[in-house]
Amino acid sequence: MKTITRQKPFEQILEDLAQDSSVFIIGCGTCATLCGTGGVKEVAEMSEKVASAGKIVTGTAVPPTGCDEVTAEMRRAFKTELRAADVILVMSCAFGVQTAASQLNKPVAPALDTLFVGKEGPAGQYSEICMQCGQCVLADTAGICPVTTCHKGLLNGPCGGTNDGMCEVGNGRECAWTLIYNRLQKVGRLDRMRRYHPPRSHNAVLRPGIMTLTHSREEAAKH
Ligand code: SF4
Numbered sequence: 001m002k003t004i005t006r007q008k009p010f011e012q013i014l015e016d017l018a019q020d021s022s023v024f025i026i027g028c029g030t031c032a033t034l035c036g037t038g039g040v041k042e043v044a045e046m047s048e049k050v051a052s053a054g055k056i057v058t059g060t061a062v063p064p065t066g067c068d069e070v071t072a073e074m075r076r077a078f079k080t081e082l083r084a085a086d087v088i089l090v091m092s093c094a095f096g097v098q099t100a101a102s103q104l105n106k107p108v109a110p111a112l113d114t115l116f117v118g119k120e121g122p123a124g125q126y127s128e129i130c131m132q133c134g135q136c137v138l139a140d141t142a143g144i145c146p147v148t149t150c151h152k153g154l155l156n157g158p159c160g161g162t163n164d165g166m167c168e169v170g171n172g173r174e175c176a177w178t179l180i181y182n183r184l185q186k187v188g189r190l191d192r193m194r195r196y197h198p199p200r201s202h203n204a205v206l207r208p209g210i211m212t213l214t215h216s217r218e219e220a221a222k223h
C-alpha cells in the first residue's frame with residue numbers, strides 16, 4: 001500500500017514560493033520515492049530547478065518516511081540550513097507536509113499533489129484501492145471496492161450504463177459492478193448483490209477525524 005502522489009507543475013510550485021528567497025527541500029524515502037515524485041533523485045532535480053529560478057536552496061533531506069520522520073534528530077542535523085530557509089518545500093504526501101509544518105515552525109509548500117492510497121500494478125502503474133470512506137462494504141462486494149472501482153462510486157449497482165461488462169464512461173473501462181457480481185458468484189455469495197446500502201451520510205461531522213485507541217499500543221502489539 002502506498003500513498004500515490006504526483007508532482008505539481010513547477011510554475012505552481014514557484015507561485016507558492018513567490019514570497020520566499022530561500023528554500024529547504026524535504027523528500028520522502030518511502031512512498032514518494034516509489035512513485036518517483038520525491039526521492040533522492042527528484043529532490044536533487046527540484047533543488048536545481050529552484051536554484052535556477054533564482055532562489056537559494058539552503059539544504060535538502062530525504063528522511064526514510066516524510067510523513068513521520070521529521071524528528072528532533074533531523075531538526076538538529078539540519079539546524080542551520082532549516083533556520084536559513086524562508087520556507088520548507090515538501091516533496092511527500094500531504095501527511096508529510098502537515099508533519100513538517102507542525103514540527104518545523106516554518107511556512108511550508110507542497111511540491112506534490114496527494115492522489116490516493118493505491119497499490120502497484122505493472123511497472124510504474126498504481127491503482128486506487130481505498131478512499132478511506134469510513135463505511136467499508138467490502139464484505140458485500142467480494143472485496144472489490146465500489147467507491148474506487150465504480151466510475152460513479154455507486155454503493156448499489158450496476159447502473160443502467162453497464163453493457164457487456166463494460167462501463168458507459170468508455171475508454172475500455174470495465175463495469176465495477178459486473179466485476180463484483182462475477183466475484184460474488186465465484187465465492188458463492190451472490191445473495192449479497194441483494195443487500196441494499198443506504199446513501200452515505202453527508203451530514204456535518206467534527207473535523208479533523210479522531211480515533212482513540214481503547215487499549216494501549218503495547219497491549220495491541222501482543223495480539
Ligand atoms: S468501501 Fe472502499 S473506500 Fe470505503 S473503506 Fe472500504 S475499500 Fe475503502
Ligand code: SF4
Pocket residue numbers: 149150151152153154157158159160161162163166167168169174175176177178
Ligand atoms: S456502468 Fe458499472 S462501473 Fe460504470 S457507473 Fe455504472 S455501475 Fe459503475
